[in-house]
Amino acid sequence: MSALPYLLAKEFKQLFRNRLLPVIIVLLPVAMMNVVPRIATQEVRNLNIAVVDLDHSTLSSRLTRKLQASECFNLYATCRDYGTAYDLLEEGSVDFIVTIGGGFEHNLNRSSETDVMVSVNAVNGMKGGLGNSYLAQIVTQYARELNSEKGVATRRPISVEPRYLYNSALDYKPYMIPALMAMTLALLVGFLPALNVVGEKERGTIEQINVTPISKIELILSKMIPYWIIGVFIVGFSMLMAWQIHGGVPAGSVCLILLFSMVYILTISSLGLTVSNYSDNMRQAAIVMFFFVVIFIMTSGLISPVASMPGWAQETTRLNPLRYIIAAMRDIYLKDSTFVQLLPQFVPLCIYGLAASLWAVISFRKNS
Amino acid sequence: MPIVRVENLRKRYGRGRVEALRGVTFDVEEGEIFGLIGPDGAGKTTLFRILTTLLLADSGDAEVDGMDVRKDYKAIRRHIGYMPGRFSLYQDLTVEENLSFFASVFETTIEENYHLVEDIYGQIEPFKGRRAGKLSGGMKQKLALSCALIHSPRVLFLDEPTTGVDPVSRREFWEMLRRLKERFGLSIIVSTPYMDEAVRCDRIGLIEEGRLLTIDTPSGIVGSYGQTLWAVRSDKMHKLLTDLRGIGGVRTAFAFGESHHATIDPKALDMAALRDRLKGLGHVGISIEEAEPTIEDCFMSLQKGIKK
Numbered sequence: 001m002s003a004l005p006y007l008l009a010k011e012f013k014q015l016f017r018n019r020l021l022p023v024i025i026v027l028l029p030v031a032m033m034n035v036v037p038r039i040a041t042q043e044v045r046n047l048n049i050a051v052v053d054l055d056h057s058t059l060s061s062r063l064t065r066k067l068q069a070s071e072c073f074n075l076y077a078t079c080r081d082y083g084t085a086y087d088l089l090e091e092g093s094v095d096f097i098v099t100i101g102g103g104f105e106h107n108l109n110r111s112s113e114t115d116v117m118v119s120v121n122a123v124n125g126m127k128g129g130l131g132n133s134y135l136a137q138i139v140t141q142y143a144r145e146l147n148s149e150k151g152v153a154t155r156r157p158i159s160v161e162p163r164y165l166y167n168s169a170l171d172y173k174p175y176m177i178p179a180l181m182a183m184t185l186a187l188l189v190g191f192l193p194a195l196n197v198v199g200e201k202e203r204g205t206i207e208q209i210n211v212t213p214i215s216k217i218e219l220i221l222s223k224m225i226p227y228w229i230i231g232v233f234i235v236g237f238s239m240l241m242a243w244q245i246h247g248g249v250p251a252g253s254v255c256l257i258l259l260f261s262m263v264y265i266l267t268i269s270s271l272g273l274t275v276s277n278y279s280d281n282m283r284q285a286a287i288v289m290f291f292f293v294v295i296f297i298m299t300s301g302l303i304s305p306v307a308s309m310p311g312w313a314q315e316t317t318r319l320n321p322l323r324y325i326i327a328a329m330r331d332i333y334l335k336d337s338t339f340v341q342l343l344p345q346f347v348p349l350c351i352y353g354l355a356a357s358l359w360a361v362i363s364f365r366k367n368s
Numbered sequence: 369m370p371i372v373r374v375e376n377l378r379k380r381y382g383r384g385r386v387e388a389l390r391g392v393t394f395d396v397e398e399g400e401i402f403g404l405i406g407p408d409g410a411g412k413t414t415l416f417r418i419l420t421t422l423l424l425a426d427s428g429d430a431e432v433d434g435m436d437v438r439k440d441y442k443a444i445r446r447h448i449g450y451m452p453g454r455f456s457l458y459q460d461l462t463v464e465e466n467l468s469f470f471a472s473v474f475e476t477t478i479e480e481n482y483h484l485v486e487d488i489y490g491q492i493e494p495f496k497g498r499r500a501g502k503l504s505g506g507m508k509q510k511l512a513l514s515c516a517l518i519h520s521p522r523v524l525f526l527d528e529p530t531t532g533v534d535p536v537s538r539r540e541f542w543e544m545l546r547r548l549k550e551r552f553g554l555s556i557i558v559s560t561p562y563m564d565e566a567v568r569c570d571r572i573g574l575i576e577e578g579r580l581l582t583i584d585t586p587s588g589i590v591g592s593y594g595q596t597l598w599a600v601r602s603d604k605m606h607k608l609l610t611d612l613r614g615i616g617g618v619r620t621a622f623a624f625g626e627s628h629h630a631t632i633d634p635k636a637l638d639m640a641a642l643r644d645r646l647k648g649l650g651h652v653g654i655s656i657e658e659a660e661p662t663i664e665d666c667f668m669s670l671q672k673g674i675k676k
Contacts, residue, residue, distance in 0.1 A: 006472040010461065017460050204456035208515070211420050211450045212473045213442060 003214050007222030015226060025188060029234050032184045033241040037173040040180075044130040048076040049096040050085040057105035059146070063116075066142055067098065072134045086119075095121045096131060108146065166251075166334045174248045178329035179302045181238045182264065182322055186293050189231040189265050194272035194289040196223055197364075198279045220364055224269050224357075231265035232258065252332035256339060260332070263349045264325040270356035277363040296322040321352045369434065370395035371523055371555045372402075372419065377428035379414055379578075388414040390578040391428070396523075396557055396571075401549055403569030404559040405663070411578040412559040413453060416527045419557070420450045433522050446474070449516035453528040455508050459501030463492055463511055466500050467518055474519030481520050484552065488544055489514040506537040513544065524548070526558040530565065542568040563664040574667050581670040589666050595619075598639075599627040599659040602651040611649050615642065622668055627655075629665055 015021055051064050068075040076094045079085040085097045099117040107114035118135055122128035200206040209219065235258065242248050250257060272289060279285035297303075299313070300322035306314055317323045328345040331337035339346070372395065379389040388411045396402040404412050417423035419430055421441035430437045432444050457466045464478075467489065471478050482489075492507050492514075500511060509529060516524060526545075530538045542565065548554045558569070566572045567586045574581040574589070582589060600621075602608045609628055612621040617637030621630040632642065639656055646654050 002475060003473045006469060010458070010465075010469055013465065014458065014460050203459070204452060204454045205458055206456075207422065207452045207454075208450070208456045208470075209473075210422055211445055211448065212470070213445050214473050 003212075004218050004221060007214065007218060008225060011222055011226045021192070025230060025234070026237075028188060029181075029184050029238045030241065032180045033177065033238050034245055036180055037176045037246060040172075040176055044127055044134070045072055047073050047096060047127070047131045047134075048094040049073050049098055049135075050077045050079050050088050050094040051075065052079045052082050052085045052097060052099040054081075054102040055100050055104035059105040059108055060100045063100060063139070063142055066138055067135075070134070070138055072131070089119070089121055095127065096135065098135065173246050174334055175330065177238075177242045177246065177248060178250075178333040179300075179326045181235060181242075181261075182300075182325045182329055183297055183302060184234055184238060185231055185261070185265060185325075186268055186296060186322060188234060189227045190268040190272045190293055191286070191289055192230070192272065193223060193227050193269045194275045194279075194285045195282055197273060197276040198282050198285045201279075202281050216364055217361070220273070220361055223273060224266075224360075227269045227272075228262070228265055231261065231269070235261045248333070250333045251336040252338075256332050256342070257329065259339075260325060260328045260342070260346070260349065263346070263353045264321060267321045267349065267353040267356045270353070270360040273360040274356065274363050277360065277365070296320050299323065300326050302326055318348070321349060321356075324349045324352075369398075371398040371433055372396035372557060373429075373431040374415075374419070375429045377415065377418060377425045377430060379411075379418065379423070379425050388578055389418075389425070392575070392578070392580055394573050394580060394583050396555060398555050399549060399553045400570040401545060401556045401558065401568070403566055403572040404557065404575055405561070405563060405566050405572050405667070406559075406575035407561055409577075410575045412575060413527055414578075415575075416450070416452075416525050416557075416559065420448060420525050421445060446519070447522045449519070449521035449524045451512050451516045451524070451526045451529055453531060455512060457500050457508075457512055457515055460499060462497050462499055463503070464496035466511060467514055470515040471518045476519055478518065481518050484517050484520055485514040487547060488517070505533055506540075509533060509537070509541065510544075513541075517548075522555065524554055524556045524558075526556065528559050528561065530560055530562065538562075538565070563662065563667060566663040572663070574663075574670060576667075576671055581667070586663060589663060590661055593661040593666055593669065595631045595661075595669070596634075597659045597661045597665060598630045598632060599624070599655075599657050600630050600646075601627045601653070601655045602646065603653045604651060607649075608646070608651060611646065611651070615645055618642075620669065620672060622665075624664070627659075629659060631669070 049067060051067065053060050053064060064075070064078065067073055073096075077085070077088060079088070082097070082099055085094070085099075088094045089097055097117075097119040099119070101115060101117070104114050104116075116139055118132065120128045120132050197206070200209070239250070239254070239257070271292065275288050275292070276285050279288065299309075299317045299320050300306075301317070302322070306317050306323060306327075309317065324345040328337075328342050328349070331342060331345075374395070375393050377389050377392045378387075380387050392411070392415060394402075404415065406412055414423065418425045419432060419437060421437050421444050424438065433447050435444050435447075437444060458469070461469065467485075468478055471481070478485075488510050492503070492510050495503065495507065500508065503511065513526075513529070516526075530541055533541065545556055545558065546568070549556060560566075566589075569586065571583065571585050572589065573583040582592075584592070600608065600612065605623075605628070609621060609623055612618050612628060612630055615637070617633045617635075619631040619633055621628055643654055643656060
């Protein structure tokens with residue numbers, strides 16, 4: 001192991017001498033922690049609506065004002081007829097058209113029953129569905145208000161009062177942040193080793209290294225240890241940023257987060273190195289790594305929860321180390337899960353870590 | 369005992385389709401400069417990669433300093449210096465960092481073996497803070513040679529060190545090799561596609577298509593040429609070559625610098641008859657002189673002998 005310190009010194013010199021890499025290593029976590037949690041949200045807000053008020057009465061304009069006051073909606077326009085509003089929907093300016101029919105007030109006063117037509121742009125199904133249910137809530141609430149004003153007893157058979165556990169404000173960010181950390185690691189600690197060894201192959205420098213007495217294991221360690229250090233730095237840096245920017249601190253132990261991260265870093269960096277060993281050039285390595293990382297991210301539960309995938313797909317996600325780290329990170333961050341509770345995540349991660357590092361060692365050749 | 373012993377080495381590539389080495393046998397004595405000379409694709413690099421333990425041969429034996437390239441590859445790596453054909457030092461490290469890195473991985477220091485590289489590294493030391501990638505071609509080559517020497521190897525393997533180097537640097541480089549051999553008794557195996565560099569070696573092996581055509585000293589090879597070589601010139605050089613090849617009794621004819629080198633069967637043709645034939649074919653300003661054969665002429669004639 002006598003050459004290892006020199007090899008490591010060389011790797012770090014090369015890393016810091018690279019004009020782009022140190023910047024990327026800092027910039028990517030900044031972007032991931034700062035920007036992505038704000039935009040990768042599944043909350044539905046700022047929906048544009050157009051109201052077609054054919055009644056022009058006190059009660060109809062009160063409904064319009066209620067819609068306007070809602071946080072979810074922007075009243076984009078009040079139109080005189082449905083055709084004008086539909087044009088707005090077609091050009092994409094509004095997502096919803098609320099049509100209040102003529103005789104709205106009249107009907108309400110006489111029979112307490114009337115209709116409101118809602119047209120929804122459902123190209124984005126989730127946005128349409130959620131928006132529709134918000135709208136229905138507002139209209140129902142309005143109807144209840146009117147009834148109580150008239151002294152009609154409102155029927156309230158069951159009242160539902162939700163209590164949101166672990167994340168009482170229903171804030172999407174604390175859910176995304178721990179998962180985004182795992183994703184940042186996959187991108188940096190997975191890709192950098194994948195491009196490193198094959199880069200030496202491409203530049204021919206590996207030839208010169210191969211005729212030295214440096215042992216295989218020393219060489220592999222010199223290619224992995226820098227990325228372990230970078231990986232731990234990324235996790236720490238990301239947690240610090242999440243705390244400073246979004247005010248979120250992990251509910252569970254930071255040590256546990258670091259432990260899981262380290263096993264995961266070992267897995268993903270070994271996978272990168274293995275890809276590098278099999279590749280002849282950097283382009284090949286980048287494409288293969290890209291394939292793995294994209295598939296891993298899509299099936300990790302980062303975007304759509306694993307539990308809502310079809311059965312066979314849920315089974316295949318068991319091959320995905322990212323799935324386990326994301327689940328573990330979220331549980332530690334939000335639920336203060338303990339090590340024992342997280343064993344179902346820890347054991348598969350360790351198995352993948354061991355398998356990937358063994359594979360990296362076996363596939364590494366000093367001669368051919 | 370020879371420092372490098374190669375016996376009947378064979379190597380195929382591409383699932384056996386390409387035969388890179390077809391049974392190569394030679395010895396290199398301690399303290400000599402041995403040149404492997406042959407065109408691109410002759411198998412020189414394959415041979416080097418086998419001897420430097422980077423590639424396994426399909427069959428045959430090879431020993432470096434008494435150690436088997438297959439079994440004792442780890443020990444061999446401590447005792448050889450290898451300079452691949454392509455510049456393969458770290459371009460993003462400085463001159464000094466490269467040299468001290470290669471010293472460290474061999475568990476030594478620049479200071480310890482400075483006497484070995486003084487002559488060569490001394491020339492680029494003023495630029496030791498410069499990144500290797502920013503050096504000129506000649507300087508890169510000196511750095512590469514320094515890095516291959518810094519651990520005091522017994523044998524130096526230089527794969528086409530002068531390819532793509534200007535004539536002055538080439539001459540300088542051969543001077544450096546000669547001094548290394550004289551001062552430190554280093555054994556050097558060097559390959560080159562340039563026939564004119566052959567005379568710089570103590571002994572050479574002419575290699576083509578994975579086979580050694582001959583192994584001898586440069587003068588020995590020239591001396592065994594065994595035919596009279598004629599330098600033929602006229603005003604129409606291009607036509608002359610095709611005409612020469614068409615004349616009965618002309619054995620070989622090759623373009624060689626300013627004249628064509630030809631060998632002639634003396635029983636079928638004499639010089640006066642040749643001159644007449646050429647005149648008859650419309651050549652003027654004909655000159656036919658006896659020429660000193662070069663390594664290239666020997667290579668051509670040996671190559672022709674193999675093909676027949």
